[in-house]
Amino acid sequence: MSETVQFRVMDFSCPSCAGNVERALGSIDGVGEVEVHFSTGRVEVEYDEGRVATDDIERTIENQGYTPQPA
Amino acid sequence: MKDIRDLKRAFRRHRTAVVAATSGALFVIGWLLDVVWALGAASSAALLVGALVGGYDIAKKAYYTLRTGTVGINTLVTLAAVGAILIGEYWEAAGVVFLFSLGNYLEARTMGKTRTALKELLELTPDTATVRREGTTVEVPARDVEAGETVIVKPGGKIPVDGDIGEGESAVNQAPVTGESAPVRKTPGDEVYAGTVNQEGALEVVATGTGSDTTLQRIIRRVEEAQEAKAPTETTIERFAKYYTPGIILLAALTYLLTRNVVMSLTLLVIGCPGALVIGPPVSIVSAIGNAARTGVLMKGGEHLERAGKIDLVAFDKTGTLTKGETAVAGSEGFGYDAEEVIRLAAIAEKKSEHHLADAILDAAADLTPPEDTATDGGAVVERPAVPDPDDFDVAAGKGVVAHYGGHEIVVGNRALLDEHDVDVPDAVTQYVREREHAGETAVHVVRDGTVIGAIALRDELRESAPGVVQALKDAGVRTAMLTGDNERTAQAVAEEVGIDDYRAALLPEEKQEAIRSFMDEGNVVAMVGDGINDAPSLATADVGIAMGAAGTDTAIETADMALMADDLERIPYAVSLSKATRLNLFENIGIAVLTVGLLLAGVFTGYVQMATGMLGHIGSVLVVILNGMRLLRY
Numbered sequence: 001m002s003e004t005v006q007f008r009v010m011d012f013s014c015p016s017c018a019g020n021v022e023r024a025l026g027s028i029d030g031v032g033e034v035e036v037h038f039s040t041g042r043v044e045v046e047y048d049e050g051r052v053a054t055d056d057i058e059r060t061i062e063n064q065g066y067t068p069q070p071a
Numbered sequence: 072m073k074d075i076r077d078l079k080r081a082f083r084r085h086r087t088a089v090v091a092a093t094s095g096a097l098f099v100i101g102w103l104l105d106v107v108w109a110l111g112a113a114s115s116a117a118l119l120v121g122a123l124v125g126g127y128d129i130a131k132k133a134y135y136t137l138r139t140g141t142v143g144i145n146t147l148v149t150l151a152a153v154g155a156i157l158i159g160e161y162w163e164a165a166g167v168v169f170l171f172s173l174g175n176y177l178e179a180r181t182m183g184k185t186r187t188a189l190k191e192l193l194e195l196t197p198d199t200a201t202v203r204r205e206g207t208t209v210e211v212p213a214r215d216v217e218a219g220e221t222v223i224v225k226p227g228g229k230i231p232v233d234g235d236i237g238e239g240e241s242a243v244n245q246a247p248v249t250g251e252s253a254p255v256r257k258t259p260g261d262e263v264y265a266g267t268v269n270q271e272g273a274l275e276v277v278a279t280g281t282g283s284d285t286t287l288q289r290i291i292r293r294v295e296e297a298q299e300a301k302a303p304t305e306t307t308i309e310r311f312a313k314y315y316t317p318g319i320i321l322l323a324a325l326t327y328l329l330t331r332n333v334v335m336s337l338t339l340l341v342i343g344c345p346g347a348l349v350i351g352p353p354v355s356i357v358s359a360i361g362n363a364a365r366t367g368v369l370m371k372g373g374e375h376l377e378r379a380g381k382i383d384l385v386a387f388d389k390t391g392t393l394t395k396g397e398t399a400v401a402g403s404e405g406f407g408y409d410a411e412e413v414i415r416l417a418a419i420a421e422k423k424s425e426h427h428l429a430d431a432i433l434d435a436a437a438d439l440t441p442p443e444d445t446a447t448d449g450g451a452v453v454e455r456p457a458v459p460d461p462d463d464f465d466v467a468a469g470k471g472v473v474a475h476y477g478g479h480e481i482v483v484g485n486r487a488l489l490d491e492h493d494v495d496v497p498d499a500v501t502q503y504v505r506e507r508e509h510a511g512e513t514a515v516h517v518v519r520d521g522t523v524i525g526a527i528a529l530r531d532e533l534r535e536s537a538p539g540v541v542q543a544l545k546d547a548g549v550r551t552a553m554l555t556g557d558n559e560r561t562a563q564a565v566a567e568e569v570g571i572d573d574y575r576a577a578l579l580p581e582e583k584q585e586a587i588r589s590f591m592d593e594g595n596v597v598a599m600v601g602d603g604i605n606d607a608p609s610l611a612t613a614d615v616g617i618a619m620g621a622a623g624t625d626t627a628i629e630t631a632d633m634a635l636m637a638d639d640l641e642r643i644p645y646a647v648s649l650s651k652a653t654r655l656n657l658f659e660n661i662g663i664a665v666l667t668v669g670l671l672l673a674g675v676f677t678g679y680v681q682m683a684t685g686m687l688g689h690i691g692s693v694l695v696v697i698l699n700g701m702r703l704l705r706y
Contacts, residue, residue: 010186011087013178015309015349016143020135037299039353041186064135065128067084 250367302373380654
């Protein structure tokens with residue numbers, strides 16, 4: 001089933017950083033719609049519970065060099 | 072084990088700071104080794120390590136960006152640093168990398184500050200609520216309160232849910248929701264909002280909205296959407312940046328081919344990042360919208376904000392906007408007829424009407440002493456007879472009503488309606504009506520079977536703040552206009568009292584829209600201020616629609632470009648000047664960005680600017696732009 005999870009990333013430093021995170025999240029298998037907003041730091045990810053854990057999503061953001069916080 | 076995991080977490084959280092500090096330290100060590108101890112090789116080693124430590128994260132990001140087929144700032148910096156290392160310029164490589172990491176860290180920190188402006192609002196709602204359940208009171212998480220349950224709020228406590236007051240009276244500070252600084256008196260039946268503060272008495276609130284379904288939560292969601300919506304300037308700049316970055320790489324390559332100067336071409340890569348240009352609009356817009364939200368003004372998005380920055384005419388609806396919207400009968404006159412009877416008859420005709428004048432006439436009828444024969448009955452007070460229903464009734468929009476009662480035709484309305492019905496208006500009546508209108512009142516004629524039997528004068532008090540608001544707009548170089556369904560004379564009297572520049576009188580509801588359009592056709596950027604429900608069409612027609620008193624009415628927030636949560640006219644000059652300041656801020660930031668790049672370019676080609684200095688200039692301009700944008704948070 002498709003679920004949606006939200007995070008806050010307060011340490012985006014430039015608009016293109018947000019774009020990178022958006023692309024990285026989008027390339028995970030089992031992730032659908034991804035929205036990453038530079039201006040508010042809001043990250044919204046639609047994912048397939050059976051294939052992706054929220055931990056994976058969190059780790060992907062961290063690997064990009066940013067700190068996700070629960071929304 | 073746990074300690075190590077905590078340490079890892081902490082490192083991840085502060086990674087940018089740690090990396091920037093480490094590469095900075097190595098940079099300083101490298102400098103000391105070279106300049107103080109003259110150990111060239113050791114210095115180079117320290118600088119190289121510094122460049123690698125700082126560069127790893129940058130290169131990783133560059134790699135991710137490249138994989139998606141785009142070239143970003145990280146790519147440019149990586150190219151520059153790698154190039155510098157290859158030609159043995161360790162000094163420059165370490166400098167560029169360190170300054171870039173430091174810049175990133177500072178940028179993230181400052182941006183985080185603008186992002187948390189809204190968080191303060193969120194933290195206003197208490198986490199728990201005291202609820203009456205099965206005869207006792209229990210404390211439960213606020214989001215678990217069900218609609219219909221009674222929540223008890225102690226004096227001084229924050230209200231955890233949206234609801235209606237069941238019992239108790241108090242003054243409630245609604246500033247978080249409406250921006251009003253003065254507390255509002257609340258009595259049973261009144262609506263209260265989650266996140267507001269109960270200042271005096273204990274309240275029992277019957278919950279209507281809890282958890283994420285509260286007015287405050289809806290406002291916050293709306294504000295975030297507004298902040299996320301891209302402003303036109305932002306879109307334009309981003310489109311430009313897409314070509315700009317590859318363009319810079321091309322320029323660097325060309326420079327190398329023509330001059331064979333590696334350092335110069337690498338420096339171009341460093342200063343060519345469009346960072347300051349790209350970051351400007353989102354910072355300005357987020358700051359402005361966040362600031363507005365905290366004072367009870369909802370802006371729908373950057374696009375609307377930018378348009379509002381160009382406003383040069385503000386049109387106000389008169390009733391309920393410039394005036395309090397509490398119309399009351401100020402006087403009545405009978406012509407060959409008892410003045411009180413005139414009101415009684417008018418009340419019957421108006422009973423089924425929903426017009427605000429009708430309410431005032433009905434109120435006046437209710438306050439009259441009852442007619443002789445029913446007033447007393449052997450000393451016992453008899454209940455006052457209700458106003459009877461008319462037999463039939465028709466509304467002439469913007470003109471009045473025509474009704475039948477007890478075999479008589481009753482017409483209550485303005486001169487236009489009387490003319491339509493070929494009613495002869497005696498001079499005495501005309502004179503009375505004129506006098507009242509010159510005093511800023513609205514007068515309606517009461518006609519029975521084709522004869523004018525009287526006139527009723529109604530007054531809607533001006534808001535005390537109206538003249539000051541109009542003056543403030545004038546001072547800001549904005550023209551003002553008033554739209555009203557009232558006749559010419561009343562409109563003129565009110566316009567003079569408020570000091571408004573222009574007015575359009577005797578407008579039917581749909582003509583208000585046309586009036587707005589005609590202002591726009593004259594080349595004005597027009598804002599329309601109204602209540603958001605009756606004025607919805609003209610709000611939608613205007614360049615910027617501003618709805619007043621929008622708290623609790625979702626439609627108003629939905630349709631308007633800006634919504635004032637409270638009925639507070641004084642927020643209008645603030646909203647207009649904030650929009651203007653935002654537009655100016657956007658231009659300032661573009662100016663700073665372009666000027667910096669221009670100066671740095673000139674510096675590079677004249678040989679004054681090397682890689683590290685170039686990076687310093689670049690980072691400096693980004694930070695200046697962010698700080699400049701953040702000024703709007705405190706506007």
